[in-house]
Amino acid sequence: MSGFVDKPEPLQVPGLVHLHTGKVRDLYQTGSGDLVMVASDRISAFDWVLPTEIPDKGRVLTQLSLWWFDQLADLAPNHVISTELPAAAPAEWEGRALVCRSLAMVPVECVARGYLTGSGLLEYRESRTVCGLALPEGLADGSELPAAIFTPATKAAVGEHDENVSYEEVARQIGADTAAQLRQATLAVYSRARDIARDRGIILADTKFEFGFDGDTLVLADEVLTPDSSRFWPADQWQPGRSQPSYDKQFVRNWLTSPESGWDRASEQPPPELPQDVREATSAKYVEAYERLTGLAWSPKGANGA
Template sequence: MSGFVEKPDPVQVPGLLHLHTGKVRDLYRNEAGDLVMVASDRVSAFDWVLPTEIPDKGRILTQLSIWWFEQLADLVPNHVIGTDVPAGAPADWEGRTMVCRSLRMIPVECVARGYLTGSGLAEYHKTRTVCGLALPEGLTDGSELPGPIFTPATKAAVGDHDENVSYEEVAREVGAETATQLRQLTLAVYQRARDIALDRGIILADTKFEFGYGANDGEDGIGIAAETDVGLVLGDEVLTPDSSRFWPADQWKPGQAQPSFDKQFVRDWLAGREAGWDRTGETPPPPLPEKIVDQTRAKYVEAYRLLTGLEWS
């Protein structure tokens, strides 16, 4: 069993239809048919959404996604229309809201890896492959791969695990042409982001993207002419500490778990003796202590500062 410790009641806003409450984001549709994505301060670990929030997390994820969409705009169009808070919405939505075009989402998590860790490392230990791709002998936790690889996964519902799949399975699911486009675009975006991050002292070990199809119905911030079919569009969040592994480049040392700019403090505490929690059982996880909340928030803030060059306020 896993999921929310206690699923929150959605905020009701005049003119918005609540569609879905995810691990972090709440999704609405406005009267124009656009999607309104609101990033909460919720945090998940081990397939549980925890009872304790991380202050400012939702705003940092939103602002970092918007910054990355701007860095990638010449490579791929994105779904963002604007960031205005809908009339009648809570003041707390400021800075954590994106109004987005509705896309026909492709049911594939498009994962790019430049370094070996996580589920990729676990598979490598068993088969010397990741998603069916053969890798050299002698790699260890944190090893840089000979080149970035596309390692897709199926999208899972809240409480379920995403499952790594082969490229051939993706091609059977979405068609060979779309699979080729997904792989090419995923690797191109990863390599652009990897180079930007490394210039700022951060290793982008791996990340995941979501793409969808959509037609643009007017001139907007991505510079696509009116009534144009824009093909594959980058959606959801992008290149945040929730969807990526960011490591400090000056502390990278293969052969061990790497320091990271994400919620690793949360995972480590929950897995440790102090929490007293059995993550293999059905009992929900306990609240986080203040020191873990503060350390986790500081990691998100530091990632934002290093990547964007801006101080978080």
């Protein structure tokens, strides 16, 4: 059992139709058919959406995504139309809502890995492969791969695991041409972002993207290159062979699996509330990732601190 510990009731906003509540984002549709994507402060871990929110997390994710969309504009068009809120939108949406094009989404999580960790490491230890791709002997947790690899996954519902699949299986499901487009775009965007992050003292270990089609054009959608969708490691502390320090929700995972939380991950019981110090430490890590990557001082008021 997993999912939401306490699923929130969506806000009812005049002129907008609520379509979906995800782990982090709420999706609405305007009368013209455009989408309004609102990033909440919810946080998930171990397939649970936790009962405790992380202050300003949704705004950090939104503002960092916007910054990355600008860095990647020449490589991949994106779905953002405007950051201007619909007239009836609540004030709490400021800095966390985007008006976006409605796309025909591709049902594949497009994962790029430049380093070995997470589910890729588990598969490597069993078979020396990741998503069916053979890798060299002797790699450890945190090892840099000889070259970045495309390791897709099927999209899962809230409370379920995404499942790593081979490139061949993706091609079978969505067609060889579309699969090839996804792989090329994913690796191109990852390579650009990896180099930008490296210049700022951060290793982009892996990340996942979502794409959709606007007619025949492949478009980058959802969030991009945030601490929720990526593993960011401080380069000066990188040491293969162990778990790496990171700019993400590792504080949350560590506390939930510690004796202090009193929670048994193997049980069917939902996780408990997070203590204040864990909330604050996690929020600080998200803000630090934003500031180190963008070079901007964090402000919750809007894009680029405006």
